[in-house]
Amino acid sequence: MSAAPVVIDSAEVLHGLVGVELGPSRPLVVTxxxxxxxxxxxxxxxxxxxxPERAADGPYGGTIAHGYLTLSLVSGLSDDLFVVELGSARINYGVDRARFPSPVPVGSTLRASCTVVDVVDRDSSWLVTYRFTMQVEGQDRPACVVDKLSLILA
Structure with a gap:
């Protein structure tokens, strides 16, 4: 079972999370x-x-999730890792890097983990870089690694 999400309710807590790995999230089966x-x-x-019929004869022996589907699941699974109660709003600012080192076969179980890489104080906001890793149960290589930027408005 996953630990309770970390509550980010102050700038001090946010800065204190730099370098800390959070997770893993709850399991999510990709159907x-x-x-x-x-x-x-x-x-x-x-x-x-x-x-599925054509993919059965393909390189992975079945269908696989889109890379961008795997990437999009980061947002929902992040709620298992941390909750931001700091500021008035949290805005997706973009991604600096996204890679898909291994496929996600249909029926796979994914879990997310996250490390806070950087926090930049701005006027009335914080720009946070999170490195998310999406891992398929039973695979050594991650399915997705992304540096996601989030702007927390004061």
Whole structure:
């Protein structure tokens, strides 16, 4: 079972988390239904994702999740790792780097972990860089590693 999320309720707590690994999150099973819904939402219907019959003969022996689907799951799983109660709003500021070192086969169980890499004090805000790692249960290489930037407004 995952630990309770860390509550970030002050600038001191936020700065104190630099270099600290949080997680892992609860497990999340990647279903074909989720993959298909993502394909419908994005228009990316590549056979490796949505055609189980064809994908069975493909390089992974079945369908795999889109890399951007795996990346998008970071936001929901981050709630298991930390809760920001600092400031008035939290805004996605972007990503500096996203990599997909290994596939996420349908039926895989994912977990997220996160390290606070940097906190930059700005006028009435904090720019936070989080390094998220999405790990498939039973795989050595991560499925996704991303440096996600978040702006916390005072």
């Amino acid at each position: 074909q239904e989720r993959i298909d819904a993502f394909a419908d939402a994005t228009g990316d219907h590549q056979w490796i994702h949505v055609d």
